Amino acid sequence: MSSSSSSESTESDRSKDRQLGGEGTSSGVVTSGMPMEVVREVREDPPEELEESNWPAKGGYGWVAADVRDQSSLFRWSRLLNSWLNCTPVIFKGVSGDIVSLERVSVVDRLCHGQEGATEKFFYMYMCHFSQLHV
Amino acid sequence: MGVLRALNVAPTQLHPNSWAYLQAFHILCKSLYLEPTPYAFLYFYDTRPQRPTTWLSLISRPSISRLDAFSQSFKHFKDGYFKVVVKEGGKSHFLNADGSTKFPFSWTNNPSRYKDMGVEELSAGDKEVVGMLLKFVDKLPTKGLVRVYNSVHPIIDIEGICLLLKLC
Numbered sequence: 001m002s003s004s005s006s007s008e009s010t011e012s013d014r015s016k017d018r019q020l021g022g023e024g025t026s027s028g029v030v031t032s033g034m035p036m037e038v039v040r041e042v043r044e045d046p047p048e049e050l051e052e053s054n055w056p057a058k059g060g061y062g063w064v065a066a067d068v069r070d071q072s073s074l075f076r077w078s079r080l081l082n083s084w085l086n087c088t089p090v091i092f093k094g095v096s097g098d099i100v101s102l103e104r105v106s107v108v109d110r111l112c113h114g115q116e117g118a119t120e121k122f123f124y125m126y127m128c129h130f131s132q133l134h135v
Numbered sequence: 136m137g138v139l140r141a142l143n144v145a146p147t148q149l150h151p152n153s154w155a156y157l158q159a160f161h162i163l164c165k166s167l168y169l170e171p172t173p174y175a176f177l178y179f180y181d182t183r184p185q186r187p188t189t190w191l192s193l194i195s196r197p198s199i200s201r202l203d204a205f206s207q208s209f210k211h212f213k214d215g216y217f218k219v220v221v222k223e224g225g226k227s228h229f230l231n232a233d234g235s236t237k238f239p240f241s242w243t244n245n246p247s248r249y250k251d252m253g254v255e256e257l258s259a260g261d262k263e264v265v266g267m268l269l270k271f272v273d274k275l276p277t278k279g280l281v282r283v284y285n286s287v288h289p290i291i292d293i294e295g296i297c298l299l300l301k302l303c
Binding site: 062063064065066067068071072073074075081098099100101102103104105111112113114115120121122123124125126127128129132 | 145146147151154185186187188189190209212213214215216217218219220221222223224225226228229230236240241242244281
């Protein structure tokens with residue numbers, strides 16, 4: 001009896017894991033037109049950043065080409081963004097703390113996503129704008 | 136410069152190679168004491184928005200193009216994006232009085248199509264810029280021009296943010 005119930009719970013854990021992209025790939029998995037997450041490395045991250053993997057994926061981007069729709073960011077973690085900012089002469093640094101702030105991108109956000117649910121206005125920029133194009 | 140608004144695209148929606156043209160054009164105009172304007176720039180390019188929506192590229196009009204293609208590879212630009220959040224002090228730079236944004240902050244499904252823009256569509260100021268640039272016989276190196284930007288403004292590039300703000 002007890003062995004059966006424990007195996008049930010394992011099974012449900014496993015299926016949840018699969019749903020979240022437990023195959024260990026970093027590419028987005030498209031389920032019924034909506035991009036789904038998530039990358040394994042997330043598990044090493046602080047709880048609040050980890051928690052985002054349970055946020056629902058945003059829908060309504062059928063007009064965007066699939067490769068854009070699934071495009072997540074390298075900068076899902078503040079410490080990665082900060083270490084890049086430290087070694088790149090990004091113009092915003094020190095010049096304009098009150099004008100803009102540069103922030104990481106949450107795990108569920110995609111390049112083409114809009115402002116849904118955001119409390120502050122934002123846009124995205126590429127690191128190459130600064131590292132190669134000197135924008 | 137309002138190019139993003141004229142194209143109706145978000146900053147990440149314009150392909151980095153096209154951003155390179157924009158940067159080079161800006162440098163070129165500044166070095167010639169010309170005021171860069173969106174339509175003087177766009178005069179040299181066509182756009183062909185795709186469906187479904189993908190990165191928008193500027194296509195040089197072969198007969199009049201004065202900037203060569205930016206040769207740097209941008210193979211890995213796609214996942215290197217981060218969020219620029221507008222703080223209280225930045226609102227006047229990025230937002231209109233009614234709270235709308237001065238250029239698209241997010242990807243749009245209807246970028247503007249430009250094809251063989253005629254000189255007659257340009258303002259007097261635009262015509263002056265275009266006329267001056269057309270006097271150049273040879274193609275100019277986009278990559279070299281963009282590099283100039285870096286050598287003139289070494290580390291903290293205060294003009295960089297000004298350029299970004301000029302997009303507004």
